[in-house]
Amino acid sequence: MKIIPDKNILLFKSCLVSTEYPGIESSTKYIFDQLGVEYIIDHEQSCCSGLGYYSDVFDQTSTTLIAARNFYVTKKNNAKNIAVMCATCYAINKKSVKLLNKNNEFRERINNVFEESSMKEMKYEKGSLNPTDNIFHVVEIFFNKKKEISKHVKIDLSNFKIATHHACHYCKVHYEDTIEGFRNPRMLDELVESLGVKTIDWYNTKINTCGAGFRQRFANKPISMKVTGDKLLELNEQNVDILIHMCPNCQMQFDRYQPYLSKELGVDFNIFHLNITQLIALAIGGDPYKTVGIQTHTFSIEPLIKRISEDTI
């Protein structure tokens, strides 16, 4: 298995985390601080362009140029590793490192653009990053520390029925690097188990996409909602209380549209949507508002917090 770092990490900012669920970022920082993971954030890092890339707006050259600039920001901070909070940032950055390392002609072209733009310090040196050993999802770092996380648990969540939604752009794009499986992914299940709760594990729609489909949510809403609805219907039949996410786009699709789908399908969905970082932060004592950031959720997390405090009393 690949070696997962706990220092020299640039925590890579994500546009959807920043603007939709900033609690994912504050939860990640909270857990990293509790576990002693060393990281830095640099506001000079730009967005990865992934939403544009997968909406067909960004071509590969433009996206990799942006990625190479962000790799320079990483290097400038003496960081060797990038840890992302969004599955699409993961797919995009890995793809760009692979291309820059393997395609000499393309790397030359990118480096020429830096040279001609008076930014020659940003030139990418072949092999300076390794796609497998330097690009991670923060969940992998948590997974590597799950025994330690268990020791920090302060809240008993065992009364909740929990299911997991493993993000496609983490599991399926660079599947050769995915830890704990991609056909029946178990990374999130094992992390939840380290908090003292057994998940429902496999369910029929477990590996189905969230349905956002980039352009589909906006340009093709009926089929996008159909895919999201199918998964919610199965989870509802299984009486799941919480669905665990690892990508802000999936989280947005389920949390933001659950009330809409309840109306559309005439089914009263009462599933809480939390990112794994938010669940861990909550379990190890993070404040629901000041750390976990539940105030930006559409389907309110307050009843969940209330149930936890009742259980604790």
Added chain:
Amino acid sequence: MDVDNTFNIQFTIIFIYLFYVNLDLCDLMKVDRIKNNPLKLAKKILHDLKASENMGLLRCVQCGMCTSSCPGAKNSGYNPRDMVKRVLEGDESIINDEEIWNCFYCYTCHSVCPVGNSPSEVNQILRQTAIDKGIVKDKVGPFAVYGDSFLDIGIGAIPKSFFMELNEDIEGWLDLKSELEEIRGELGLGPITIPNESIKEVNTLLKKVGFNKRIEKMK
């Protein structure tokens, strides 16, 4: 009058005959062209930067794993197995096919393919080809402003044209946007935006590779 009419009818018959013969000839020429260079489109796709290294496009055995696991195929006329078949036959009409716009880019096909092909990436490259031809402005036009916001602030934003619908579907979504800075403050987080100097760098670099022109062509 009668003579004229007869002449007209005969002329029409000859015209129709020639029309069909021509069509036949066109078809024959087409088949011939495909036979001469059937893999032109497939090779173009394999050489595209968006294609994964060693993508197994030419190894496709038409097993249908992709289609059976595809959310687009389940809910629309999109059929990734058939798309790949047409690519391998050199059938360029696939570029104009509306159905390719129903792929979710979820990469399920890519992850289950027994020969390492990636219908998802084939699809992305076909869509890029359609964009380069300028034939799908109706499809990409609404998303082009994402590129504008990237040039302006170094962050892609959900196009404003979708804001009202999002706000209709999601209660309180725009209110949340107006409270965002305050909430980020409560969470001890820094600014959403990147420094002006960084925005300038991103803008300069993207313009250098003609990204701004690409965006304008999409609209």
